[in-house]
Amino acid sequence: MEAEIEALVGRHLPGHGGASVVRAGEGLDNAVYEVDGELIVRVAKEEDPELRAEQVEREARLLAVVGELSSLPVPEVVFADPERGALAYRRLPGVPLQRNPVAEPVRLAAQLGEFLTGLHAAPPAEMEPLAPIDRYPMDEWLRDAERDFREIVGGEGGVRDEVPAEVWRAVEDFLGRTPPAEAGEVVFTHNDLGSEHLLVDVAANAITGVIDWTDAAVTDPAHDFGLILRDLGPEVFERTLACYGGRWCDSERERAVFYARCAILEDITFGLRTGERVYVQPNLVRLARSFQRNL
Numbered sequence: 001m002e003a004e005i006e007a008l009v010g011r012h013l014p015g016h017g018g019a020s021v022v023r024a025g026e027g028l029d030n031a032v033y034e035v036d037g038e039l040i041v042r043v044a045k046e047e048d049p050e051l052r053a054e055q056v057e058r059e060a061r062l063l064a065v066v067g068e069l070s071s072l073p074v075p076e077v078v079f080a081d082p083e084r085g086a087l088a089y090r091r092l093p094g095v096p097l098q099r100n101p102v103a104e105p106v107r108l109a110a111q112l113g114e115f116l117t118g119l120h121a122a123p124p125a126e127m128e129p130l131a132p133i134d135r136y137p138m139d140e141w142l143r144d145a146e147r148d149f150r151e152i153v154g155g156e157g158g159v160r161d162e163v164p165a166e167v168w169r170a171v172e173d174f175l176g177r178t179p180p181a182e183a184g185e186v187v188f189t190h191n192d193l194g195s196e197h198l199l200v201d202v203a204a205n206a207i208t209g210v211i212d213w214t215d216a217a218v219t220d221p222a223h224d225f226g227l228i229l230r231d232l233g234p235e236v237f238e239r240t241l242a243c244y245g246g247r248w249c250d251s252e253r254e255r256a257v258f259y260a261r262c263a264i265l266e267d268i269t270f271g272l273r274t275g276e277r278v279y280v281q282p283n284l285v286r287l288a289r290s291f292q293r294n295l
Helices: 001-013 047-070 105-120 138-155 165-175 222-242 250-274 283-293
Strands: 021-026 030-036 039-044 077-082 086-090 187-189 199-200 206-210 217-218
Touching: 001 021, 001 030, 001 039, 001 077, 001 086, 021 283, 030 199, 039 047, 047 077, 047 086, 047 105, 105 165, 105 187, 105 222, 138 165, 138 250, 165 250, 165 283, 222 283
Parallel strands: none
Antiparallel strands: 021 030, 030 039, 039 086, 077 086, 187 217, 199 206
């Protein structure tokens, strides 16, 4: 695959010789390669060629718009190859927060609050052609979470014994409750604002970029906050809210906590299926924080 990426870069950037291609990561939707330490090439996993091409074209247009909205750096497209399902952009400074924790994560809150204020203020009607409306029902979220939970505790990964029994009981109690009411208003969101998509300067305790806009959608603003709560914890969540200029009330908070809990189970399941333990161990720790604590 690395040779294919080198050939792809050569076609779009003539004279780009001596390319060094390194596989940099993989998610649910894309495989990621780094070329010569300066270019990031993402290749979509979607097998349908028409759908794959549509996704790449849409994201290239979306990133151009997001670059005007975002208070934080976002990828600037160098080339898009819809037929191959590839999108390339210059590597942003910083490293993924998921694998490179900062000493004082609460110092990220002001940047996150400003970023989400600007993002969520974009007129939904103008963003819909680039970011689909996503109104996934709350009861479906809960059913998915229950399926993930059953896979976690009934699988062969052995993680059930790594968490106290009272935590699993708290998870079961959550799964037995009625989900929150559906969101009223929807806004433009990143929609996958996990720590793997936040780049940071570790020494400076600062965010240097927001990547992977594949799942961007017009949806519930509480989902962006739910992933901040999941990955960065209650203190960063509260401080981010204090820096947020958008609409927020108790119902949004309830949904943010709900999304955080569902996302923890989803990530553990993803990690067990793929062998990516970076998605498993941190979220096993977050279980107690998120399911036993009164958030």
